[in-house]
Amino acid sequence: MTYTIKEVAERTDFSIYTLRYYDKAGLLPFVSRDASGYRAFTDGDLQILHTIACLKDTGMKIAAIRQYVTYIMQGPSSIPQRKQLLEEHRQTVLHQQAVVAQSLKEIDFKLAMYSSPHAAELVGLELQTAKSQKRASQLADPFEG
Amino acid sequence: MTYTIKEVAERTDFSIYTLRYYDKAGLLPFVSRDASGYRAFTDGDLQILHTIACLKDTGMKIAAIRQYVTYIMQGPSSIPQRKQLLEEHRQTVLHQQAVVAQSLKEIDFKLAMYSSPHAAELVGLELQTAKSQKRASQLADPFEG
DNA sequence: ATGCACCCTCGACCATACTCGAGGGCAAGA
DNA sequence: TCTTGCCCTCGAGTATGGTCGAGGGTGCAT
Secondary structure (H helix, E strand, O other): OOEOHHHHHHHOOOOHHHHHHHHHOOOOOOOEEOOOOOEEEOHHHHHHHHHHHHHHHOOOOHHHHHHHHHHHHOHHHHHHHHHHHHHHHHHHHHHHHHHHHHHHHHHHHHHHHHHOOOHHHHHHHHHHHHHHHHHHOOOOOOOOO | OOEOHHHHHHHOOOOHHHHHHHHHOOOOOOOEEOOOOOEEEOHHHHHHHHHHHHHHHOOOOHHHHHHHHHHHHOHHHHHHHHHHHHHHHHHHHHHHHHHHHHHHHHHHHHHHHHHOOOHHHHHHHHHHHHHHHHHHOOOOOOOOO
16 A cells, blocks of 8 residues: 555645655655656655654754664664664754743743733833933933834 | 943854844844944843844744834833734744654654664564565565665 | 954855746546 | 646745855054
8 A cells, every 4th residue: 555645745744845855855765656656655654754754843954864764774784873863863852842941931921021910010111221221321212213 | 331242142142143134134123333333232132132032942933023022112002912922922832842742752762662672673673564565565675775 | 553353234145944837747537 | 539637857936044255444452
């Protein structure tokens, strides 16, 4: 049983364009062609594609994904390299998660301020502080206009 | 007390180039110029810049950040709009966090497989399954070479 | 007054990741 | 056989977010 590129696009979050772009970029060397030159995706191919989606969704670059896929094509002998690549990526993702979580906290703090019954006063105070800093340094006030 | 663009670049994760690019893109209308036309950043400016960093780090696009900054320039009257913009962004971030967390789980699953004492067998089995699927559909085997 | 380390703008260039149209082939039904 | 709806490649175009060099001004220390 195989799937056409259209069927794969429907079953995944990749567009037909993206799938062809990925193939051109060397991300899909495991996808075979039928007698007419059409891409024929097997279930196993979809599994690798799913892994590719996980890597992409966590921010891995195309070049790194290509490297990973290349390792897959080399068979079990490349397990150490695959492991290292994923471990390094894992650290990157953990770091990014921490950055995002911290930034979200600060956004939530802003939201809390905007939701406060004294929102207008708090924001007004911030504004006056900013304006007086400009004045103290003899700078034009950009908050006019 | 004010800071030069170089000092700001050193105190933040933005390069001088990026700061100038952001200014050109309308993200820094609150930054004043001194008598020589040099940008003079106040502490209040750095605070807004920090908020911009939070938005950028959570994936907000430049155009949306510009909108938010525009609201800031309008003073307290734009609090409802700021709140709505941040609420919507917050939902986007929560969704992205969920996607990343799920993808990371699957990456960890792969890593566990590669770390298993039977890694070679497991990966070899995957490979044989993939190969037999190709054979069953009379497709050339891309795992040769 | 000269040098050095800053600052400025403008516009070109780059990297990344798609997105799409043109031109053409394949396969099945009316 | 002809239309319809897929498929293909190739190469150009788009969107986003920078990055950088040229050309020129500023300001302080020697």
